[in-house]
Structure formats: C-alpha cells, structure tokens
Amino acid sequence: MRKTFKYRLFTTRLQSEALDGQLSEACRLYNAALQERREAYRSNKKSLNYYDQANQLKEIRAAGDLALANFSCCQDILRRVDKTYKAFFLRMKRHQKAGFPRFKSRHRFDSVTFPSYGDGVKLTGNILRVQGVGEVEVKLHRPVAGKIKTVTVKRECAKWYACFSVECEAQPLPILNNAIGIDVGLDSFATLSNGETIPNPRWYRKAQAKLRRAQRRVARRKKGSRRRKAITLLQKIHARIFRLRNEYQHRQSFRLVRDFGMIVVEDLNVKGLAAGMLSKSVQDAGWSSFIAKISYKAENAGRQLIAVNPAGTSQTCICGATVRKSLSDREHVCVECGLIAPRDVVSAQVILQRARISPSSDNVAAVSACVA
Ligand SMILES: [Zn+2]
Structure with a gap:
C-alpha cells in the first residue's frame, strides 16, 4: 500500500x-x-x-x-x-x-x-x-x-x-465482525448508525470567520506589494485550516478503522449528491478526503470499506417505508413501524443496511471509484 x-x-x-x-x-x-x-x-x-x-x-x-x-x-x-x-x-x-x-x-x-x-x-x-x-x-x-x-x-x-x-507493507489489525454506517452530517461532521455523532470541531467556525476577514482584505487592496502580503496571510490561514482539518480527519478515521470491521459510506460519485442541496456542507467538511483517509487506513488494517448508492437514504426508514422529510425536519417519525429517532442516525442505519442487502462485488468497484 x-x-x-x-x-x-x-x-x-x-x-x-x-x-x-x-x-x-x-x-x-x-x-x-x-x-x-x-x-x-x-x-x-x-x-x-x-x-x-x-x-x-x-x-x-x-x-x-x-x-x-x-x-x-x-x-x-x-x-x-x-x-x-x-x-x-x-x-x-x-x-x-x-x-x-x-x-x-x-x-x-x-x-x-x-x-x-x-x-x-x-x-x-x-x-x-x-x-x-x-x-x-x-x-x-x-x-x-x-x-x-x-x-x-x-x-x-x-x-x-x-x-x-x-x-510499504500492510499491517492488519485483529479481525472484527461488527459494522458501522456513516452519514454526512448537516449540523455535525458525521453521524454513525450506532447513534453517535462526530461533531464539527470548535476551531472550524472561528477559522471561517478569520478566513472571511482575510479574503475581504485581499479584495480591498490594489495590485502591489501590500496586496501580495495580504495574499500570503490568506494562504497561511488556508494552510492552517487544512492542517487542522487533516489532523482531525486522521484522528476520526483512525478510530473508525480501529473499532469496526466493516465501514459503510455513501458513494459520492453517484450523480445528484454533489450537485444537490448538500453540496456546500459536503465540500466544507472535506468529506471525500475523509473517505480517502478511511480507505487507505482500512486497506492497511485489513478492514472493509463499502460505498452504497446514496439515493433517498434520508427519505427511507429501516423498515423500508418512505418517510418524507424536509431539511428542517430533524426527527424521523415512521407511521409504518413506529420508529422515532434523529434523522441522521436513521440515514446512517439505512446506509449500513444497504451494504448488507446489495452484493458486495458491485460495491468494491464503487469504493475504488470513490477514492480516485
Ligand atoms: Zn419504519
């Protein structure tokens, strides 16, 4: 690897x-x-x-x-x-x-x-x-x-x-038979099918505000050395955010790979997701670079990473019923089976379920496409 x-x-x-x-x-x-x-x-x-x-x-x-x-x-x-x-x-x-x-x-x-x-x-x-x-x-x-x-x-x-x-050589971890589904969070960084949420780190909002100020400064300044200086400052802030985000993603992906034998995510390459409403939050959270980190760590540890079709994961119940929700509906309420739970948790569970139902050979291809 x-x-x-x-x-x-x-x-x-x-x-x-x-x-x-x-x-x-x-x-x-x-x-x-x-x-x-x-x-x-x-x-x-x-x-x-x-x-x-x-x-x-x-x-x-x-x-x-x-x-x-x-x-x-x-x-x-x-x-x-x-x-x-x-x-x-x-x-x-x-x-x-x-x-x-x-x-x-x-x-x-x-x-x-x-x-x-x-x-x-x-x-x-x-x-x-x-x-x-x-x-x-x-x-x-x-x-x-x-x-x-x-x-x-x-x-x-x-x-x-x-x-x-x-x-270098892969270093497999002891085999685990458990599995986890992960959903891209709207408020949080991600939500897991076991009900856990991975929060957006606190530095994130602060850094965003700083970034906007630095961007305005560059926009105000005319061409010349003062503008160059402002640009260097802006680049430094970008680099810092990148570093912090990278470190956070490494820590979170390490933990997931250590604790679960099978990790299931949504396939981001499926048309519609990136272009749709979620696009901003998906990009902000650096979701694809997070999956890339899970992917190589999973390969190194001998774990399985599966990407499933993301269509309708937020509009379905684990019993199979359709439960329509708008972005502002935070709760999932199913009239068919009576399940009441936070929406992101249910989505993560549906994602996990899809990996268990659909044949895994299709999914392996999806994961490699996902990482590329
Ligand atoms: Zn249901």
Whole structure:
C-alpha cells in the first residue's frame, strides 16, 4: 500500500530561486499545453490526448524552449493537464457544473512531481539531490519507511517541502465482525448508525470567520506589494485550516478503522449528491478526503470499506417505508413501524443496511471509484 511522508526542506537563497524557477517553467508548460488543447478543440473540434502532447516534448526541449530540468517532470505536468481535461469531460457527462480547465497563475502553481524515484531526485541521508536545483537539506523528523516511489517538491506559504510517496507493507489489525454506517452530517461532521455523532470541531467556525476577514482584505487592496502580503496571510490561514482539518480527519478515521470491521459510506460519485442541496456542507467538511483517509487506513488494517448508492437514504426508514422529510425536519417519525429517532442516525442505519442487502462485488468497484 501507499503512504506519504512530508518533510520541510532547508533551502539556501539560491536554491529557493532555482526551485521558484523550476516551478514557473512547469507552470508555463502547463498553461501552454492547456492552450494547445483549447485551440485544437476550437479550430477543428479535435481533442488532443496525452501522447499527442508528450511526443512534442523532446523537440521543445531540444529547441531550448523549456528550462524545466527533468524530462519525467515535464511528462508529469502533461499528465496533470490530461487529468483535468478528463475530469472536466466527466463532469459534463454527469451534467454537473463543468467549469472549463483554467490557466494557472505562477503564484498558484506550487508543485512539481518526479514520477519515478531515482530519475532526477535522490535522497542520501538527509540530503535530497534535485535535478536543476542541487543538494537540498531535508528535515527528516521521522524516517521514510518503505520504498520511495515518487517525490513531489512543493511550495507552501513561501516555504519548501518534499513529499515522498512510499510503498510499504500492510499491517492488519485483529479481525472484527461488527459494522458501522456513516452519514454526512448537516449540523455535525458525521453521524454513525450506532447513534453517535462526530461533531464539527470548535476551531472550524472561528477559522471561517478569520478566513472571511482575510479574503475581504485581499479584495480591498490594489495590485502591489501590500496586496501580495495580504495574499500570503490568506494562504497561511488556508494552510492552517487544512492542517487542522487533516489532523482531525486522521484522528476520526483512525478510530473508525480501529473499532469496526466493516465501514459503510455513501458513494459520492453517484450523480445528484454533489450537485444537490448538500453540496456546500459536503465540500466544507472535506468529506471525500475523509473517505480517502478511511480507505487507505482500512486497506492497511485489513478492514472493509463499502460505498452504497446514496439515493433517498434520508427519505427511507429501516423498515423500508418512505418517510418524507424536509431539511428542517430533524426527527424521523415512521407511521409504518413506529420508529422515532434523529434523522441522521436513521440515514446512517439505512446506509449500513444497504451494504448488507446489495452484493458486495458491485460495491468494491464503487469504493475504488470513490477514492480516485
Ligand atoms: Zn419504519
């Protein structure tokens, strides 16, 4: 299984400049590849694929038009463009709000990936050799456990990091025969089928207010260094929220995987959920990244994660009857079987029930799609 290890890089000023240079070249390539696809589509309704673009790389580099040092990095950028295009067409197909792939500003383009370790990047002791940059010191606060596959060099709030994606052995936990269903909460982060709720953490609201203030400050300021400063501050707040949320999700997903043999969630890829009323709260809570965390931890521990069809989970009773509820109805009251319970708990129970009824082979595919 794959794991990621992230480390701070101690760069000299020259190295930071070299890294900045590599990123802006990568950004230029990204935008050029996007431009080419747009034009090909506009002028003769032809869509380019990854290979159409990758085949031109050698020539471009030979002509000295691209100063991104490592060839595989260039290929990786083109693969990113390909991925955003595929995601765009998938959204169109699902009749979701599509949003055409956008050009990136060099300030927002903040990482390059070396797709095969040893090609352009190598770690010896605490020194990382990066092609086009040199030997950079890494703060190895814990050892890289496993076989390094890819390395991503990243800029975050004007600091540099290296992310190592590592292949390592799974460590199964003792087998458990219990199961739990999880529902995306409206008021809380999530609700479990055993009646428990995972609350939204307290820092969340506070951080949101701070974020809005910082956003207003950026909007007020005109172009220039004062605006740049405000933007850096805004990025810092974003990074902090990301860090806190990530840590919270790691703690919660760890607990679920430790305590339950089978974990059942709604399949977010089913059309309608993301586009519907829930979309805002789903995005806010970072639901898909939470499921991704459960997924790899479950794989590591030998637990089962199942994604079920989300259609109507909030409008059904565990007895099978339809119980219509609007968003403001917090209580589930079934006239058929007499069940009275909080709505989210019933939804979580319906989700759990679906995993037990429908064949699991279909669901395995759904989970892998869910994580991708
Ligand atoms: Zn009922």
